[in-house]
Amino acid sequence: MLAGTVASLVAPTALGLGAAPAAAHGNGNHGKPDKDKGKPDKNKVRRLTMYAEALPGGLVGYGLEPGKATVPGPTLEMWEGETFEITLVNTTDKRLSLHAHGVSYSHDSDGSPLNASFNEPGQSRTYVWRTHAAYTTKGGQWMPGSAGYWHYHDHALGTDHGTEGVKVGMYGALIVRRKGDVLPDRQYTVAFNGMSINNQVAPNVPVFEANEGERVEFVAIGHGNAFHTFHLHAHRWANNRTGYLTGPNDPTQVIDTRDLNPGDSFGFQVIAGEKVGPGAWMVHCHVQSHSDMGMGGIFLVADKDGSVPEHAQAALHRYQGHAHP
Amino acid sequence: MLAGTVASLVAPTALGLGAAPAAAHGNGNHGKPDKDKGKPDKNKVRRLTMYAEALPGGLVGYGLEPGKATVPGPTLEMWEGETFEITLVNTTDKRLSLHAHGVSYSHDSDGSPLNASFNEPGQSRTYVWRTHAAYTTKGGQWMPGSAGYWHYHDHALGTDHGTEGVKVGMYGALIVRRKGDVLPDRQYTVAFNGMSINNQVAPNVPVFEANEGERVEFVAIGHGNAFHTFHLHAHRWANNRTGYLTGPNDPTQVIDTRDLNPGDSFGFQVIAGEKVGPGAWMVHCHVQSHSDMGMGGIFLVADKDGSVPEHAQAALHRYQGHAHP
Amino acid sequence: MLAGTVASLVAPTALGLGAAPAAAHGNGNHGKPDKDKGKPDKNKVRRLTMYAEALPGGLVGYGLEPGKATVPGPTLEMWEGETFEITLVNTTDKRLSLHAHGVSYSHDSDGSPLNASFNEPGQSRTYVWRTHAAYTTKGGQWMPGSAGYWHYHDHALGTDHGTEGVKVGMYGALIVRRKGDVLPDRQYTVAFNGMSINNQVAPNVPVFEANEGERVEFVAIGHGNAFHTFHLHAHRWANNRTGYLTGPNDPTQVIDTRDLNPGDSFGFQVIAGEKVGPGAWMVHCHVQSHSDMGMGGIFLVADKDGSVPEHAQAALHRYQGHAHP
16 A cells, blocks of 8 residues: 555646546556456356446546446456457447457457447447467467457447547557466556547556555557657566566567557566665656657555655655646 | 459549559469569579559559569569579669668669669669578677568659659568578568558558468568558467567567558568458558558458358458548 | 768758767767776776766757767766766756666666756766666566666756757767677767757768778667657668577567667667678668658778778768758
């Protein structure tokens, strides 16, 4: 538990983004992962119902229960070999859908109007996402497994590419894990959506909290019409599937800045405050005009016992006090 | 053979792109690779003549025979260790050239006006591209071989950077293969050129066809002034030289979306419809305004026997029927 | 020593960039690395003083001695396990700071106004950057070492993100090497800053010189508001930490073009002229309008003995003679 004050969400910004009430904010519960997302049956099938709902300020979000939609939407997790059967209930008066990256789906679960795979207003529709471990084809070709930091989003609201849907908040992380992957203590979705982070701009980007030493997982998602570069202060990760090097001979580039463009996603885990200590660590788009206009938030690393050092509280206050043009 | 109807090319779009007659369309013959591209002699030298020709609608393309220029230009393939001696015949009334990425060339084959390496109007000029397998320098440094999904393009028409040339269609794929690489059943160049795919916009982007189970190779090339993200539905690949993981311990990120910016190229192979079945699978730029404005096409995967399922025919008709603003 | 004439720097360009006098140009002394950058003491701590100084034309640079500020700033190098204690002396009348990518720093060395980590006008402040070799956490997690081609820049001049600082030249390369890494013969920082290379446009981008066969290291840095693609003619490198493949089974993509966006950095080494010979090799942003507007320079590879072949001298003269709109 953090002793300091966490930024509360306030009125809509000058950029016309909706004000998401605290309850409608994704990454709820201080990043603690919610594991109850459809327990798999003996055939490794997880069944879920998701609700597409209008939120204040013109937003639309996905939620796992009626009245609980969030932006970003809930982080969905599965292990290679499992299947998600997700029944999407469209409570809105517009068509919309559910489209996933990375997992395997048949044409009728594509989520695209092109394939007549979407929900009419008021309609429910089941989307089936399958995954598999790596395998060899009959022809001897080694095929990758489905594991990865993927994402899902609308593909039908507004245009045939879901342009209005992603703009107003219909997106979320989809993590497919491989046997042996380590689960995090905290988990945050950071979506660079248009000129916002999770449909908010500073100082309303919700704080990403952790205690020093915790394993924190970030899933970064890009959406919209602009290019961005994701940068995190004082931490770094390997530019591969997991963000971790495999050992001393792994030549993968280790980075703290990465392109994050529309439709793309990546993820990694850090040990919060490792070698740097607690602090209010900036996480922002490094395109200068974007950061200056508010595409920045804080990864607030408290002490191991959860108390926020004075210097970090001071930084948080500076972040909350300022307004962006 | 596909039983269904494939989209035919129509009159110029509102974006001012030229109408390329069906014969001038690159990726001809339903993606079947044309292996007759200069058989190597005993010194591993392949000799080719290419013709730079004006096409209807203001386009200019490369072709392997007079009157056969296409956009994209022909896919050139070679094995590490081989050399291409390409005589470019400039049949136009403007200067232009041939510049390659990835392969080795001396200053006089650079393709740049800076190095006086270009064709005057009506002139022929031979460009020599060398390749090599990986090797160790005298100093003990392990040097990479030339293998990769590279590309070639004009570097002299319009400006000293070939800006007009690439805009009007002077580009194509150049694949350098390594011993052991697997050859595909089908092969498609997908160039994100300006706001077009292969100088077309939906619904005129030629369909990329395959039968379920075929090995399909995509070479993606970026050109112009805008940033893009390449996204393919229902398939994925490893973000490395070949698109394939080397085995169970390869930590490379597997992706279905990748930045594709001016001058860049990458390639990969998929098994068409693997784990997802036949369908009209979207391939598009994921920048929302770009996809909405027509930067999208279809990877049409038919049944193993070549028949197009009803749902895919319906999707194709939807794609053909719609117009972009 | 190069026998030919190297382009001298001239009056400010139409883009309003300052004219950096020859002495104020980073990459001084023809790219020969300057090893005297703070010898480490027995605790592996290197102590340095850097001076932030105004330069002609509105630029501001970092330098290792008073009156010696350059744009780009000096390349700082360290080996994993070492620490830099850098005392920054702000000789200007504005606040500014020093922020590093990749290395480990505590909140008071963050370089951000958010963390009250900056220099007031006239103030000196010591920033501490720590590095470490790869290690295993108590929990058994393999953590990457700090090695990488990183960079440093202002984070306080103009805005809380240092927007004015990076615009006027406050950036430089920071290389953290791993035991076993090979040192180069020449070293160049190539910053794609706004629409400039190292705050210059053609024909004033300083020439990157080398003799055939020398090991040349490039550190590429992106800054500003635009997206870019870095392309080098006639040379290529592996897209990983060092730019070198580890051996015959390394599947990393070998590239000659790479995205270089604000906040990002990468580096690699080439053997100058390997397999291609001496020449005036173009290095430029491959976004067509950017290259046409002057985002291009020359990697001038002379013969092994340092004499510049006639064809390369001719190319250099073409480059110097032209003006960009």
